[in-house]
Amino acid sequence: MASTIFIINPAAGHGRAGRLWESFRGAALRLLPDSACVVTGHPGHASALALEAALAGASRIIAVGGDGTFSEALEGVMATPERLRRGITLGALPAGSGCDLARHLGYPRGKDGLLGLLARGTSRPLDVGLVNCAGLDGAPRRRHFINIAAFGLAGDVAHHIRTLGKPLGGTVSYAAASLWTILTAKAKPVRLKADGNDLSGRYHLGVLANTSSMGGGMLIAPGAKDDDGLMDLVLVSDMSRLSLMRNFPALYRGAHLGSPGITLTKARRLEAEADEPVYLNIDGEADGMLPAVFETLPRAINIIVPGGKK
Numbered sequence: 001m002a003s004t005i006f007i008i009n010p011a012a013g014h015g016r017a018g019r020l021w022e023s024f025r026g027a028a029l030r031l032l033p034d035s036a037c038v039v040t041g042h043p044g045h046a047s048a049l050a051l052e053a054a055l056a057g058a059s060r061i062i063a064v065g066g067d068g069t070f071s072e073a074l075e076g077v078m079a080t081p082e083r084l085r086r087g088i089t090l091g092a093l094p095a096g097s098g099c100d101l102a103r104h105l106g107y108p109r110g111k112d113g114l115l116g117l118l119a120r121g122t123s124r125p126l127d128v129g130l131v132n133c134a135g136l137d138g139a140p141r142r143r144h145f146i147n148i149a150a151f152g153l154a155g156d157v158a159h160h161i162r163t164l165g166k167p168l169g170g171t172v173s174y175a176a177a178s179l180w181t182i183l184t185a186k187a188k189p190v191r192l193k194a195d196g197n198d199l200s201g202r203y204h205l206g207v208l209a210n211t212s213s214m215g216g217g218m219l220i221a222p223g224a225k226d227d228d229g230l231m232d233l234v235l236v237s238d239m240s241r242l243s244l245m246r247n248f249p250a251l252y253r254g255a256h257l258g259s260p261g262i263t264l265t266k267a268r269r270l271e272a273e274a275d276e277p278v279y280l281n282i283d284g285e286a287d288g289m290l291p292a293v294f295e296t297l298p299r300a301i302n303i304i305v306p307g308g309k310k
Contacts, residue, residue, distance in 0.1 A: 005038060005050075005053040005060070009066075013096045020064065031118060040069070046065075061088060062090075063090070071282075085301065088301075091117070098214075098284055121304040125299035127226055127228070127231075128297045129231065130142070130295045132295075134290065135288055135289075141287070148208060148214045149282050153178070158279070179245075187238035187239075188202065191271075199235065205234075208231040210226055212224045215284070219254030221264070222257070230267060233264065233267045233270060238261070247259055269295050270294040
């Protein structure tokens with residue numbers, strides 16, 4: 001097994017990832033001669049490929065695609081024994097629709113910048129989120145996340161995207177789906193316990209953020225620290241649709257926090273229940289519903305960051 005494995009999702013970003021890799025492949029393999037590439041063939045395949053690479057002794061696994069591709073690769077690495085996982089560094093060549101992880105980490109853009117990241121990037125540990133929830137079929141579901149796990153409006157948006165896709169690209173498609181969802185928004189009663197503290201109420205949205213960005217550039221938690229063992233819990237309580245619309249543009253500037261009805265709390269563990277269907281958004285994907293338990297796994301993985309970044 002090569003020491004570096006590139007996992008390419010050619011369908012990510014409406015084929016952008018496949019085109020990126022074709023322009024990138026020769027230079028990347030020359031830069032890292034002890035490397036190899038594998039290609040996904042179906043949803044979930046990146047998880048299996050990452051697990052196979054990790055068990056075979058790869059020390060770097062690079063996801064070529066979007067946040068969904070990275071999230072799948074993360075799932076495969078998290079399935080390995082901890083002694084192996086500690087010796088693996090994950091990275092991304094962002095070419096999907098959202099690429100919020102790359103945005104949060106300050107990854108460079110363009111071929112030369114990304115080659116420089118591979119050549120001179122350093123490794124540092126990041127927290128990982130763990131969700132135990134009800135699957136869409138009602139069966140127990142367990143998965144990890146690196147960016148966000150959310151319920152309410154974000155879950156509804158993810159289901160909308162799952163049905164209609166991202167014909168306008170990640171940022172615009174998420175924005176359009178979010179606006180449409182806000183027009184029909186209705187807050188739901190949710191029972192919440194954050195590290196044992198009762199935060200139950202009627203909410204439009206709840207987001208557990210490990211990183212700062214979601215939905216292709218919404219700065220949901222602009223001050224989030226990805227290695228402090230805590231998640232930023234952003235809650236949007238019951239308010240009028242007009243108030244939701246007024247707050248929506250501020251999301252892209254990270255200026256929504258502190259507005260009436262929007263709160264931020266640090267939490268290591270969150271328990272959430274509801275008596276009516278409340279859908280989840282896990283790293284941008286429609287995956288599961290309440291009830292759910294969200295936990296932080298401190299510094300559970302290593303990830304490539306630009307040289308000098310901490």
